[in-house]
Amino acid sequence: AQKVTQAQTEISVVEKEDVTLDCVYETRDTTYYLFWYKQPPSGELVFLIRRNSFDEQNEISGRYSWNFQKSTSSFNFTITASQVVDSAVYFCALSEVQGAQKLVFGQGTRLTINP
Amino acid sequence: DTGVSQDPRHKITKRGQNVTFRCDPISEHNRLYWYRQTLGQGPEFLTYFQNEAQLEKSRLLSDRFSAERPKGSFSTLEIQRTEQGDSAMYLCASSLDLTSGMFSDTQYFGPGTRLTVL
Numbered sequence: 001a002q003k004v005t006q007a008q009t010e011i012s013v014v015e016k017e018d019v020t021l022d023c024v025y026e027t028r029d030t031t032y033y034l035f036w037y038k039q040p041p042s043g044e045l046v047f048l049i050r051r052n053s054f055d056e057q058n059e060i061s062g063r064y065s066w067n068f069q070k071s072t073s074s075f076n077f078t079i080t081a082s083q084v085v086d087s088a089v090y091f092c093a094l095s096e097v098q099g100a101q102k103l104v105f106g107q108g109t110r111l112t113i114n115p
Numbered sequence: 116d117t118g119v120s121q122d123p124r125h126k127i128t129k130r131g132q133n134v135t136f137r138c139d140p141i142s143e144h145n146r147l148y149w150y151r152q153t154l155g156q157g158p159e160f161l162t163y164f165q166n167e168a169q170l171e172k173s174r175l176l177s178d179r180f181s182a183e184r185p186k187g188s189f190s191t192l193e194i195q196r197t198e199q200g201d202s203a204m205y206l207c208a209s210s211l212d213l214t215s216g217m218f219s220d221t222q223y224f225g226p227g228t229r230l231t232v233l
Contacts, residue, residue, distance in 0.1 A: 043204060045224035091157050100171045102148065103222060105157030
């Protein structure tokens with residue numbers, strides 16, 4: 001069975017600080033997808049990134065970066081120079097590559113950026 | 116380019132009543148998913164459609180729940196005889212499968228329907 005663990009329930013930092021959100025996953029599949037979604041107070045899940053298990057290159061998009069380490073089954077997300085607008089709940093998720101490809105989500109990390 | 120839409124956004128009902136939610140996916144997307152999210156938790160998969168065919172249902176989807184996607188476009192999720200434990204956010208997502216059921220693109224979510232059962 002697939003499982004995603006986000007051990008950090010809540011994180012609070014001051015604006016402009018860097019912050020890393022941890023994600024650890026479990027799967028027996030040899031290929032899979034990993035995702036990060038953002039859920040602002042409005043409630044809609046906003047897609048941030050999808051990563052195929054074949055591709056272990058780290059990715060950077062503006063202030064966001066992702067560190068995928070297959071050896072430790074982790075897919076961590078770092079926000080550099082955080083801003084108040086980054087305040088949201090962030091979810092890490094896992095899916096199979098074929099079939100239903102249903103998303104298995106972690107419990108989420110509530111990130112609060114204080115001015 | 117419109118995203119996934121859901122209606123209503125909020126629904127308050129009394130225990131025992133039936134409710135129906137609607138989801139309109141992104142227009143060219145042939146896959147549609149329903150998830151349920153309770154307070155403080157991540158979303159949990161309920162069911163998914165490939166065009167009009169419902170191909171998988173979670174054990175979370177009790178007999179009181181039924182979902183349809185009659186023409187492969189919009190979908191409805193009905194809950195009969197609602198219970199207080201049904202109170203949750205119901206999320207719809209859609210994606211594009213270009214490979215006849217093998218691989219699918221990223222799921223994009225709608226704003227959700229928040230159900231409160233009194």
